[in-house]
Amino acid sequence: MIEIKRKDDCCGCAACSNVCPMHCIAMRPDEEGFLYPEVDGSMCTECGLCEEVCPVPRANVPSGRNSTDAYAAFSTDDNIRHCSSSGGVFFHLAQAVLRDGGTVFGAAFDGDFRSVIHTAVNTENNLPVLIGAKYVQSRVNDSYRRVEELLKQNKSVLFAGCPCQISGLYSYLRRNYDTLYTVDFVCHGVPSEAVWKEYKKLRERKAGAGVSDVSFRDKRFGWKRYSVLFEFNNGKRYVKRASDDLFMNGFLRNITLRPSCYRCAFKGISGTGDITLGDFWGAEHILCEPDDNMGLSLVSVHNDRGEQLLNKTGNALVLKKTSIDQVVGYNSSILRSAVCPGERASFFEVFQNCGAEKALNAYCRQKPMNRIRHGVQNIINSFGR
Ligand SMILES: Cc1cc2nc3c(=O)[nH]c(=O)nc-3n(C[C@H](O)[C@H](O)[C@H](O)COP(=O)(O)OP(=O)(O)OC[C@H]3O[C@@H](n4cnc5c(N)ncnc54)[C@H](O)[C@@H]3O)c2cc1C
Numbered sequence: 152m153i154e155i156k157r158k159d160d161c162c163g164c165a166a167c168s169n170v171c172p173m174h175c176i177a178m179r180p181d182e183e184g185f186l187y188p189e190v191d192g193s194m195c196t197e198c199g200l201c202e203e204v205c206p207v208p209r210a211n212v213p214s215g216r217n218s219t220d221a222y223a224a225f226s227t228d229d230n231i232r233h234c235s236s237s238g239g240v241f242f243h244l245a246q247a248v249l250r251d252g253g254t255v256f257g258a259a260f261d262g263d264f265r266s267v268i269h270t271a272v273n274t275e276n277n278l279p280v281l282i283g284a285k286y287v288q289s290r291v292n293d294s295y296r297r298v299e300e301l302l303k304q305n306k307s308v309l310f311a312g313c314p315c316q317i318s319g320l321y322s323y324l325r326r327n328y329d330t331l332y333t334v335d336f337v338c339h340g341v342p343s344e345a346v347w348k349e350y351k352k353l354r355e356r357k358a359g360a361g362v363s364d365v366s367f368r369d370k371r372f373g374w375k376r377y378s379v380l381f382e383f384n385n386g387k388r389y390v391k392r393a394s395d396d397l398f399m400n401g402f403l404r405n406i407t408l409r410p411s412c413y414r415c416a417f418k419g420i421s422g423t424g425d426i427t428l429g430d431f432w433g434a435e436h437i438l439c440e441p442d443d444n445m446g447l448s449l450v451s452v453h454n455d456r457g458e459q460l461l462n463k464t465g466n467a468l469v470l471k472k473t474s475i476d477q478v479v480g481y482n483s484s485i486l487r488s489a490v491c492p493g494e495r496a497s498f499f500e501v502f503q504n505c506g507a508e509k510a511l512n513a514y515c516r517q518k519p520m521n522r523i524r525h526g527v528q529n530i531i532n533s534f535g536r
Contacts, residue, residue, distance in 0.1 A: 152190050153201040159410040160207055161187050162417075164319025165291040167201035176201060178290070183499050184345020185288065185409050204325070206318035207416050220452040221475040223431045223438055224468050225445070236284040236368040237430045238448030240468060244334060244426070245309055247463035249275055253307030253330070256298060257281035258289035264362045265348050269294040269312065281311070286367045286402050288341035288409060291316060295323040302328040309460075313338045314417035317424045332460045335422050337429030337449065337482060340412030340489040342402045349507030350398040360385035367399070374446040394517050401515040405489040406498050413491040420475050420485060425457035426450060433481025437473055449482065451475055 153176065155161045163186045168176035175194035178186040188201070225238030232239040245255040249272070259270040259280040267289040272278055289312065298320065301308050310320055311334040320333065355361055360383040369380035369390065379396045381389040393399040401407040417423050431447040434440075450470070452458050461470075479485050494514050502510035 152192065152195050152197060153188050153205065154190075155187050158185075158187070159414055161205075162207055162315035162319070162411040162415075163187065163288060163291075163409065164206060164315050166204040166206060166295065166319035166323040169291070169293060169295040169323050170200045170204045172196075172198065172200065178292075180345065182503055184343035184348075186290065186344075204319075204322040206315065206322040207411070220458070221473050221478055222450040222452075223434055223471045223473055224448045224450045227467060227469060229445070231282075232446050233370055234279070234282050235446060235448075237374075237428065238446045238468075239282075240428055240448040240450055240464075241311060241334065242278065242282055243464040243467040244332075244460055245272070245278055245281065245311070246275060246467070247460065247465075248307055248309040248332060249273070249278065251307050251463075253309060254301055255281065255309045255311070256294055257311040258285055260285060260365065264351055264365055266290055266344055268292060269316075271297060283366055284336075284368055285365075286342055286399070287344050287347040289313075289316070290344075291319070295320050298331070299324060302331055305330060308332070309334065311335075311424075313341060314423040314427075315411070315415070318417055321423075332426075332456060333424035334426045334428060335417075335424035337427060337484050338412075338415070338417075339402070339484045340405065340408035340415070342398075342407040343409070346401065346407045346502065346507060346511075347398065349502075350511065353508055353511075354381050354389055355383070358383040358385065358387045358389065360387065367393075370446060373444040375444055397511040397515045400517055401498075401511060404515065405492050406495050406514055408489055408491075410491075413488055415488040418486055418488060420451070420479065422451060422453050425454055425460060426452055429482060429485065431478065433478070437477045437481070438471060449478055451478075 153167045165178050167188050168178050173194045173196060175191040176188045179189045180186055224240050226232045231242045248255055255272045256269055258267050261268050267285045267287045269289050269291045272281055298308050298310055307330045309332045314335045317333045317335040362381055363384050364382040366380040369378040372378055378390050378392050379399050429449040431449040434442045434447050452461055498510050498514040501513055
């Protein structure tokens, strides 16, 4: 029976709860708001499957992988590129699978923006719910089981998620399927759902209305200086540069991340999916050409299936071949886990005892020196434009 002795041994992928034949493992939030398996011992038959499929000790991925084919890429559709976090590559990979009659699983907000949930999409009309990075750990729920059902019917499936979720899916499936495609992301780490829920409430209280839309990667001031955007039911808007927003600062300064993210078992240039997507930072140095600041994706192709999927996008993407060895120098999350800051424990203590507003204000404000540095940088940039 699975037992989590150390919090950082569990990435919350839910492979254990999906595989349990007795359906006796529920994923429940701890006091920080991260999901962990909870076994109903009265129903457990001690079959051991839950421990067997846990991907953390083994970082389970299929064999036959290479990791050298990397591209800088962006969508030729400016609207898709604008709505996406990076260059909009995910949309076209998903579109290709949907046009083949397949199903795409990815992360979407629930109806009232409280949680991010792995959701199945079958039509292009519904695809926008999956676009854009949501900086909250997504709930896998029973997605792996639903993926397996479709694969057993020989249907095409694209499953997109964090590296640990892709590894969790492979662990759960325990065999290869010809109609499965997987896409993982370069991942900084995933923030707590509980902190997000409280922060959302705070924004709603200040706006005097419920949220009608959220973007963590709004590009109105450019892709590199991305902002957080909240839209409210009363027509109000909140737009803040990521570094000035309390929730994003908690994420970017590693304060609100899941314990397992500080020693992530899934780092490395090989990724866990057939394709890894990320932000193509450093383009002006690597590609030696000006960057239009509209968003550029890193596309790292790890095997023939990834190549096949990328080819299905036809002319929808502009692709520039490059080498992953150059890219890693500008994107530390590919190889390294986030470093746990000293104040993380105090943050969660204040969060639990005094509430989110106090904790976020005390620990997630941008440091004055950084504010000055950013101000100076903005002035320099404005001369360079
Ligand atoms: C939590 C998180 C941390 C990230 N950290 C980095 C980083 O440090 N460096 C970097 O280069 N890139 C990072 N990325 C990836 C980056 O933000 C873009 O998602 C990626 O470049 C793809 O962009 P796109 O324009 O092709 O597609 P987009 O439309 O932006 O991508 C959307 C895809 O992301 C998936 N997704 C969104 N939110 C989640 C979530 N919470 N959990 C699982 N899947 C999700 C959706 O299912 C969809 O498949 C991170 C993404 C997430 C979700």
